[in-house]
Each structure stands twice: as C-alpha cells, then as structure tokens.
Amino acid sequence: MDPLSHLIQQARPQALLELRCTLGGAAQLPHAAAPAGVLPFHLVLAGQCRVRVPGQPETLLQAGDWLLLPQGSAHDLAPGQPRSSLQSPQPLQWDVDGWLPLRHDGRAAQGDPALDLLCGHFQFAAGPMQLLLRGLPPVWTVPLAPLLPTLPLMGDWLRRETQDGLPGARALVTALCQALLTLALRHSSAPAGAAPPPGTLALLGHARLRPAVQAMLGDPAQPWTLAELAQRCALSRASLARHFLQVAGQPPLAWLTAWRLALAHQALQDSPHSVADIAHSVGYSSPAALARPFAAAFGCSPASCRRSGQASDKAKP
Structure with missing residues (x-):
C-alpha cells in the first residue's frame, strides 16, 4: 500500500x-x-x-x-x-x-x-x-x-x-x-510547480525517501536505526538525515516517534487492548516508556486519553 x-x-x-x-x-x-x-x-x-x-x-x-x-x-x-x-x-x-x-x-x-x-x-x-x-x-x-x-x-x-x-x-x-x-x-x-511546505504530505510525495517512510509506516514497532532506514533509500546516514529534515521538517527518528504516538493515541481511543499492549504495538517496552513522550505530544497521560475516549463513547446516542 x-x-x-x-x-x-x-x-x-x-x-x-x-x-x-x-x-x-x-x-x-x-x-x-x-x-x-x-x-x-x-x-x-x-x-x-x-x-x-x-x-x-x-x-x-x-x-x-x-x-x-x-x-x-x-x-x-x-x-x-x-x-x-x-x-x-x-x-x-x-x-x-x-x-x-x-x-x-x-x-x-x-x-x-x-x-x-x-x-x-x-x-x-x-x-x-x-x-x-x-x-x-x-x-x-x-x-x-x-x-x-x-x-x-x-x-x-x-x-x-x-x-x-x-x-x-x-x-x-x-x-x-x-x-x-x-x-x-x-x-x-505532489503539486505541480513549487515544492510543498515541509511536513508529512511533502514527505509522502518524495520518491527518494519513500522506502524509509514505507518501512516506518508498515512496522512502527521495529526498532529502526538511522543506518537501516538510510540503507533502504540507498543513501548515507548523513544524506538521509539532511533530506528528511528538509522535506519533513524533522529528523527521521523524530518523525517515527510522531507516527508511533499518533497510532497510540488512536488505539487508546478506539481499541479495547490494554495500555501495555498498545505501547508494545508501537515500539515502547512498557506503559511507563510510552507515558513521557505521549504526555509531551498530547498534554495528557495514556490512561487519561483512554478515559476521555470512553467518556465520549458513552455520550454517543
């Protein structure tokens, strides 16, 4: 896909x-x-x-x-x-x-x-x-x-x-x-003419970086290294880091963290799985390892996010 x-x-x-x-x-x-x-x-x-x-x-x-x-x-x-x-x-x-x-x-x-x-x-x-x-x-x-x-x-x-x-x-x-x-x-x-502003959409339209993006999207729990991602793109680590920062506005592993946290947030809202299972599914060893970056990104703990999602579900007709 x-x-x-x-x-x-x-x-x-x-x-x-x-x-x-x-x-x-x-x-x-x-x-x-x-x-x-x-x-x-x-x-x-x-x-x-x-x-x-x-x-x-x-x-x-x-x-x-x-x-x-x-x-x-x-x-x-x-x-x-x-x-x-x-x-x-x-x-x-x-x-x-x-x-x-x-x-x-x-x-x-x-x-x-x-x-x-x-x-x-x-x-x-x-x-x-x-x-x-x-x-x-x-x-x-x-x-x-x-x-x-x-x-x-x-x-x-x-x-x-x-x-x-x-x-x-x-x-x-x-x-x-x-x-x-x-x-x-x-x-x-992938607009005609001028390049899109840095961000995920620009990243998705960049053919040279696509193998690394597909790898992170397809297996977010994998402990990807900069060297492994660079190898998939046939680039050196320095070239991958430079191109990625220019196109996405952040380094490859920072974008991977954002993707993992996005998946975790969605799963906490939609999935019946435990916080521990969700943390493991996106590459974190424990709920505690997930909690700090999650709070920095969303301003709440994973448990609070889950409770808010449950409250929203109960409010639906």
Whole structure:
C-alpha cells in the first residue's frame, strides 16, 4: 500500500455535510473557530467566494475551489461578486432543500446565485490525521477543477443528491467528500510547480525517501536505526538525515516517534487492548516508556486519553 493510502486508512476521517448556502446579495457568513479534531471545509459549486481569516490575506475562491481550514480557524465568507454593490445585505433565512438545511438571503431564488456553496467538516481523532495536516497552511485552498475534469458534473450530482432526498443520498455525498479529501491530499503531496511546505504530505510525495517512510509506516514497532532506514533509500546516514529534515521538517527518528504516538493515541481511543499492549504495538517496552513522550505530544497521560475516549463513547446516542 502506498504511504498516503496507508495514512488515510489509519486516520479514517469522517465527512459530515452540514448545509448548502445560496446567496445573491452582499450577505456575510461568519463561522466560529472549530473544536479540536474538526477540519471545516467549503466547496464552491457556482460563483465566487471571498474568505477572510484573522491574520491571513483575503482569499478569493472560484467555482470548483475547495477551501479547508486545517487549524479550524474562525472565518467569514461572502459572495465574491454580489449582484449589485448598491444592495444592502439582507437577513439570512433558513429553509430545507431536500435533506440538507439551506441558508440563503432570499435573492438567490430570483436567478442564478452569486454564490452556491456546500459547507461541512471532517471529524478525526488526534493522531494520524493531525500528522497528515501538519505543515499545511491555515487557509488551504485546493483548485479541484484542474485535478478532476468531470468536476462540473460532480458538482451538479452533489447538488441533486442534496436536493432530491433519494435513498442513500447522505451516504453517497459523504463518500464523495471523502474521495475529494484524498484527491486534495494527493495534490498537496505532489503539486505541480513549487515544492510543498515541509511536513508529512511533502514527505509522502518524495520518491527518494519513500522506502524509509514505507518501512516506518508498515512496522512502527521495529526498532529502526538511522543506518537501516538510510540503507533502504540507498543513501548515507548523513544524506538521509539532511533530506528528511528538509522535506519533513524533522529528523527521521523524530518523525517515527510522531507516527508511533499518533497510532497510540488512536488505539487508546478506539481499541479495547490494554495500555501495555498498545505501547508494545508501537515500539515502547512498557506503559511507563510510552507515558513521557505521549504526555509531551498530547498534554495528557495514556490512561487519561483512554478515559476521555470512553467518556465520549458513552455520550454517543
């Protein structure tokens, strides 16, 4: 299995489509900061969209652009080209459009909206998904149209699925959103032109370092040494360390530690195995050996992490 597929399979991000927005005037759509473990997204189906995030330059999105906010930042959205700059913003209204809530300003019904937007988020546990998102900008814009020539058809398909309310519509839209996330991650790991910023995605797209990454992903419990990893890449230890630091932003064994801790965090939340078994499965000799690096990474002990996961499970309907 390729490294990106491996990490996505471990991360298991769950898509939730929240609402559709159609705006014809100059309305503003404010969004509060998202809680930890939530990756908000907005897909522009038609029109243009201006995005404002505190401390970041304003971004203009076109139809086919997908906006994701890896840090869950608070943000405001507005049509890029309202129908008339002389029109004052109208109060936003709530309606139902199929199975998905519809937020609109009343003007979009008069013709093609200045902005047609699908809004949702991905949920994930602190672990493999955070490792994937590390190094991404706080405002992550992915132009899907060049990556997916059939995007206009997919956009119409998504719109119809949210409107018609046919059996399986929610599951179908969720699966499509998760496929688009994989496409976005692939694009960011191997973009055309400029190299991606240092991080796991850049590492996954680096062909020379891939053998070492695959080895660590496939067998995290193995007591890998720098020499063994360098040998797999046909590099000297110094060359491996230099390239790895440049691409991933950290040395190979530090990245291995981050991967082990990500797996441990996920297992503590999802797995019935004991803390000792989980520690051994990711390369630590005992719960005590796991506890210190785990607390440094996540701010809590493995036992506390397990209790919080159990409490969350009990709270679920």
